[in-house]
């Protein structure tokens with residue numbers, strides 16, 4: 204029989220709490236529960252899934268103590284040893300793919316198939332960094348002086364504090380923890396309040412794979428600010444890695460600045476999706492429907508402004524609307540569900556406000572355009588998958604990240620103007636281009652100021668490719684070779700012989 208995740212956790216823990224139904228945190232190798240817990244609910248139906256330990260600054264400090272103490276021994280293990288542990292974690296995660304995906308669907312809401320894909324993506328980082336761990340090569344640099352030799356080595360930066368969001372509750376953890384462990388760093392992680400159960404299961408896998416006590420520590424909380432303050436201010440933490448919204452990333456960067464710790468910021472996006480007149484509008488519309496409604500629009504790389512050339516706009520919009528209006532919303536464990544719930548009431552309100560603002564300023568709602576409340580949908584935060592046309596730059600949706608299932612279409616005439624329109628944002632994470640003209644594709648690739656550009660491709664992401672944004676979308680890259688360097692110091696030796 205399939206294991207039911209997050210129930211067995213309680214059987215093996217040393218509970219400090221009188222209430223053994225409170226999901227625990229992992230600090231210094233011990234699974235500990237606080238006396239009071241915060242509820243985690245299924246966003247599809249409001250059902251309470253569990254109570255979870257509500258950590259404070261004190262628990263965060265204990266976790267930092269543990270990570271600091273463990274760094275001395277972990278940082279001098281061989282990279283082959285760390286690689287072997289990451290391989291085991293990869294195998295364990297794949298073995299539990301179905302259960303983890305089911306838990307993710309209940310806790311976060313995305314359809315089961317998408318949750319299964321996310322677990323695979325999360326496991327990919329464990330495998331990739333198990334391999335990269337063994338490639339922490341140094342360098343020998345020729346000197347201008349005959350009696351001098353330069354060598355460059357890489358060393359782990361130290362204790363890493365990590366903060367992750369709810370929208371990709373497993374892969375956003377492995378994308379940080381796997382390279383940190385590969386590099387020889389120790390970790391203290393705070394997951395999102397909405398999805399701590401997925402985090403507990405990831406940490407159980409890492410522990411079972413052989414990560415020693417104190418090397419990875421998990422602090423769950425419903426009050427992120429005090430925990431974040433410890434992460435930003437404690438001098439023993441040498442790096443802060445954050446994935447989440449731009450305003451919170453900016454605040455944490457400022458809080459971390461006095462201690463001059465390294466920061467990596469994976470922040471919000473406002474992706475343009477450009478369809479040039481030579482592109483196949485049907486093919487492009489199918490792509491737009493897939494990537495825009497990924498995770499119900501709650502992905503940082505979701506298109507938020509779809510620019511379509513006037514010559515092909517009618518066919519594009521017809522195909523898009525026909526696909527989108529057939530998307531079925533509901534509990535992600537149901538058959539054929541493409542649209543899960545939004546994370547909470549505030550998210551639903553934000554989407555509805557952007558749509559109302561666009562409509563009031565003249566946009567046409569081609570399909571969708573309202574919250575879904577029929578039958579069981581009333582128990583969750585559902586919004587009808589929506590296509591808007593006639594979107595203009597004075598509308599909120601043209602400027603703000605939506606993080607919901609709304610596709611805003613802007614018609615353009617001039618191919619030079621569209622690049623300027625696409626770049627007219629503080630964000631710079633993902634962008635998409637559809638064209639069959641090689642020169643147009645290359646010009647767009649070179650001129651768009653975004654960190655990830657899909658050319659006739661709606662999934663330009665992989666554990667082996669650098670992920671990250673420019674401008675207000677962040678600092679640093681995750682995955683790929685770059686992802687390991689984020690956790691390494693460069694040390695130069697100059698030898699006079």
Ligand code: NAP
Nearest residue numbers: 367368394395396427428431447448451469470471472503
């Ligand atoms: P968020 O509100 O910024 O939260 C992200 C994380 O920060 C959560 O763990 C949150 O805890 C925590 N947090 C909030 N305030 C904090 C504080 N004062 N101190 C310390 N931690 C704090 O973002 P979100 O709503 O979870 O995620 C959506 C955003 O993430 C979107 O903007 C999306 O584009 C971005 N994102 C970016 C990437 C990327 O790779 N660039 C990937 C995924 C998502 P609580 O949950 O308790 O609030």
